[in-house]
Amino acid sequence: MPHLSRRQVLSLIPATGLLAATASPSRAAAVDHARLLANTLAIFAGTPEVNARPEVAGKLAAILAAARQRLTAMDQAGDGELFAGLRLGADDANLRLAYQYLYEIALATRAPGSALLDDATAQQRVADGLRWLHERYFGDQSAGYYGNWHNWEIGIPTHVSRTLVLLPEGLRGDLTATYLTSMDAYLRSGKNGDVDLDSRFHTGANLADITANRILQGALTADDARVTKAIADQATVFATIDPYRLQHGVTDGYYRDGSFIQHHSVAYTGSYGRILLTRVVQTLKMLEGVAAGGAQDLPGVVYRWIADGFAPLIFEGWMMEIVKGRAVSRTSSGYTDIGVVIEAIADLADHVEDALPLRKYLKFLPAADTASFVSPVSIARYAAIRADTTVPAADLNPAERCVAFNAMDRTVHRRPGYAFALARSSERISKYEYMNGENLMPWFQGDGAYYLYLAGEDQREAFGVDYYTAVSPYRLAGVTAPVEERRTVPDLYGRFWYENPGHPLNFTSSSESQNTYVYFPRAGNAFSGGATLGAYGVAGMVQSDDAAYTAKQAGLLPDDFVAYRNARATKSWFMFDDEIVVLAAGVSGQGGRDVVTTVDSRIAAPADAVTLTGERWDGQAWQPGTSAPRWLRYANGTRGTAVGYAFLTSQPVTAGLETVTRSRRAVRTSNPDTPITKNVFTAAIGTSAFAYALVPNATEADLRAYRGGPLTVLANDRHVQAVKHKALGIVACNVFADGPPRPVERLLVDGPASVLVRSAGGRTTVALSDPTMKRERVSVVVHGARLRLDSADEGVTVRRVPGGTLIQATTHQSYGRTFTATLH
Template sequence: MVGPAQLLTNLAGIFAGTAEANARPEVAAKLVALDQTARTWLTAMDRAGANEVFAGLPLGTSDPNLSASFQHLYEIALAVRRPGPASDLQGNSAVRTKVLDKLQWLHANHYGDQAKGYYGNWFTWEIGISGFVGKTLALLDAPRDLVTTYLASMDAYLRNGVNGDVNLDSRFHTGANLADITTNRVVQGALLGDDLRIRKALQDQFTVFATIDPYDLKHGVTDGYYADGSFIQHSSVAYTGSYGKALLSRVVQTVKMLDGTEYAAADDLVKVVQGWVETGFAPLIFEGWMMEIVKGRAVSRPGTGYDDVAVVVEAVVDLADYAAPADAARLRSYVKFTARPTLNPNSFVSPVSVARFADIVADATIQPADLNPVASSVAFNAMDKTVHRRSGYAFALARNSERISKYEYMSGENLMPWFQGDGAYYLYLSGQDQTQAYGVDYFTTVSPYGLAGVTAPVEQRRTIPQLYGTAYYNNPTHPLHFTPSSESQNTYVYFPRGTNQHSGGATLGPYGAAGWVQSDDYAYAQRDQLPEDFVVYRNASATKSWFLLDDEIVVLAAGVGDSARAVTTTIDARPSVTTAPITLEGVLRTGRRWSGPGTADLRWLHYTNGTQSVGYYFHQQATTRVDLTPVTRSRRLVRTANPDTAVTRNVFSLSLDQPAGTRTSHAYSLLPNASRTALHTHRPVRVLTNTRRAQAIHHAGLNLTAANTFAGGPHVLPGLLIDGPASTLLQAKGRQVTVAVSDPTFDRTTISLTIPGRWLRLAEPAAGVQLTHGLLGTRLSYRTHNLHGATLSAVLR
């Protein structure tokens, strides 16, 4: 077993490739791109001005420019170090010297002076620059004095740490950020030959492998993976698709870097990461696309959900090499299942991963297989998200609560996020190019007040830069101390939570129920404590349920409205390229045929876009507004750093309007991939109740009753008596009844319900469930204490 020297060898193999991998024809394009990138930056270096390393990146006040300068030096170092096919850059001593000289110049003029540094984003100084510099020093086998000079500064810039080291009690040193910092420190330890630094960094990093127990938090940290597969970063943001994938990538790279050394990761850690893939990532990936509900502010970036999945697939490709044989086989089958034309392996970080991916794809003995069941309903209650999947579609729902943020805005990203967690949902259809339907262009062309699923007051809001002239609210003298990365900025500006407690749901096999009470955000609730010039917005009111079936999603809403403002509820919003043929056909409640756009009291509407179709069925009278409008907007509208690229989409919108001072209810179904014939013959579910106290349906074909109760006291439904609040699913098959229950408030000790009839026994043991018999029938008591919204199920016979 060997130590630091092998770590550095492994690092070079990960990022620059190995002789064996780089000789593969499948890796050639990756190497060409790597060399071309280096040449681009060398040319820019030759054209640089007096205060630049690269032309166009002036230094002194811009931390993004400084970080980019270090990044481009690293990208040149990759081309110098890489083995494989010969190039003029490979092993080029003159280029190596040029990069090392620029590192010295940057330290002397823009990095080494602590009094001048640390402007802008803390991440740049504590994580970003350290990552690029550490790898560059390792790739170029830098002189010892340059290494020690930089490492002393890296420690000094770790200002949220303790004495230049990690602080596990710091809100900055958690989750993906902690993985980044500790990986940097492992590399630093290897450069110094410092065994203690390496071991301490690994000890700190291994804390991110622990499943978060919300009832026994370590160091007060809520960031990380939860038992139900949820991932949270920034204390309250659902973030699997951005920070979560970064954490996955980083820890797998650590496993690879430790391979063959005395620090090698234990098998149980590999098993933990595999669990993240299976329960946390796979349900959120549909036909190679990462769902929007777990991307935070990253939804406004021009990269696509397909790009996000490429990061995950690379990690899975490499993880399979360290998993147990049976697990490795399942992981490789999933890689092959996800290896669609939308996945670009040349985007992988490591040339070795490109070669491994090619081996999996070419191996005829590996059969493609999803890690998801064909039919599933997943309640990510720890992060207030729900995913429902069938072979032809996936439905993703974003909720919020006093635990989970309504949205994330930060650094000029995701400028109009206000309703992204307010019951917004995304209906992904099989065979669809999701870049045409979702991604950054969805948020660019669809009104931020008219996202699918959202109930919003009719008013005009302003972005943070419009309100305050900067990317944040600045008021350091106020008692709440508003500075760019202060806790107040997080709480009131960047990612405010809701003020509602009720947000959760239950699952029963492939079926699900989710319930949510719409609320104001924390800033509006605390407006009396905020500065006078701090702008807050009041929300509309609504109590909502989503009942998730096979070919149908039933949506109920009650108490919808506002005392002073008109309100719009958007049933769906679907942008498409202007060349796509779109047809809108429906039937009025009177039975007459109708074709839109326009306003009408519809019984059902059928939308087709080429081969894609969605049906909408209305269970009660409702005057719907059907729009089909070409929209052209710039991507810069949603993110200040986006190119000023105009995007044009035909935006189909189906919505319900109501005047100020009214309260109403809605009941409708989404029917993915439904034909007009299916809508003609559709047998609607029975809506049992739709009030602010309780919402419930019964599906006769499935013999399934699903209910959300929002208030205390007994709720009487046909065949069921529920002690609310609760989410409940009950399905009878022959002489067997299955009952699933979840606590959507996360605060109840016990939930009880009664079923008519004296069922003799539990068909099988059910943890946390007790059965008693009484005059009213069979009483089931579910112990929900400290379950964080998890579902408990019992089978009666």
């Protein structure tokens, strides 16, 4: 599927959007506004034919039940309320909810088959409610815009725009013009009441939301210019982000390697990325038959988002934690997270030239709970695909796949029995995201935290919000953390952000300084990346302080601003078939602090039959508190799962089980105060250098085999980390140091670099990348027999040098991409 530049995207926009980008409003192409509104009505309310289908009955019942509940709340409202219990005037979230409730009533009056269909009384109450809210709480610009900017510029306008579409034209009256004036005025992050592509707020999913609203607003007022400009503005999100040629300074969006960034530096496919996906697919449906021209290749771009961006991150129907930002602390599960993704895939299948792979994928994924679908039409379409016996089930992922999302510092390694997901950080990508009282203890989530998903397991029992609730934030699997106690932002400052508008950096709730130092601070290291060779991979990272600590030491931040110093470590992960090998060196707590590296933390229900077994280096059975283990095995007999840990170096390992009870509110202030109890397994190392292998689904016999097994640690220090897998014929390494080339086995590597070399079947394949994303070229010399080139990626050259063969890749502006060459 294509990677499109902004210029290519503009060439594919329907004539309406293209003219809006180049012509004055008076010359904008004509739009069939009635068709656009009818399409939108069908998306949200369904059609008589669709709503009569049995698969849609549940959705229709939910629409009706929500409306009746809201009408009852209106009947019971007290003074100053539109809905009972929803106090207005100081809480912007409550105001957004009030508009949402009006939308839900209006939806039930337009959904064919609903008992409230065309109910004039209910519709009048919606219109009156819109007028009442505007007069008291939305129309006064001087009193509004408190709290979260998103509610005023996106949340409320979304509900208002859709509600106006749902109301009969005769009831809209002056409401449309009144609200458009106010919504334009509240678009303060824009320009002259419109989208500003140079605004840091008008990017990615936020831009898609704002422009979708403005398309509807233009259709309601028959304003061709508003519609066409909104289409053109939204179309910019289809362009693949080129970090070396940014448009409007925007880093948010999809990258060539499938990465998705929102908030400038947060890996966010699993939250904002899916919002963007569903919004642009809805726009494609809204615009069907609306104007001349076409956007035939844009659905192909979205297909690539799904195949390269979403599919690797969805394991047996679960959205992985590494791309969810602060949403990891929410009570919705990874299964429900993909509901809107599945809906978008089902809808997209009607727009792409070859829809069969998408239909196969929908059959392959576990059946979705269609209650999370937005559109009744989508439910019917999805049900038809699932029921089609001529479509076989097939994953969009190969059975074996390793994906380096280097543009967002993430790696995913998949095998039929498991998936391994790794979260890194750098000077380009944030260590974590905290905001609005969500993800209260995120400090180490980008410091090499990893998640090992086992096939056939209910991932709600292993990960999700309960994992972050029960497991200490200092003991997330894979994390190296200093031994200390930190305080959350609300504990430190008494609010959800740090407030100091008088400081030169102007700390307010949505300021750039708040983003940089509180909400999603970046790291300070350049080395974070890796390479893939077929289905195998290597990744590395140098752990550093975040931007806040660095700035505090430089005297740039206020005295009362609290910043925490991080531990140090140089780490590598080598991903093979049966194991993931982890190396660490230079591990230090800094400033005299102790430091702990967590090999793994796993949760289980208290009643689960959990066992922990192991063996010492002398072959005797290991017991907690005894000498260093050669291997450990954690098994959950109730769930039929197991993970093994084969230690390749000898060092003390603290391992054990603990029953933990904690409220979900510990990780998110708005979570229900629901205590959960989990049996928590933790294994940790306190030494400065070590090597071990994670072995998914291991038996004790599998772990004993590592005594003379295929793995050899070739180097493990702050300069070079390398392993050899004899059975696979692979040598893999990270060279962290620059300067003279470093010898690794029969290789001579010019660092910094990530390298894999595999020799099999008389051929040698070399894969290399620049994890710093700063080098002009990376090279490796393979010593030994004269090798001849079979094939190579563009930018790779091969030539004979004394004693071996030089493979060199031009990595200038490649943003961590892997280059390969095959020789014989």
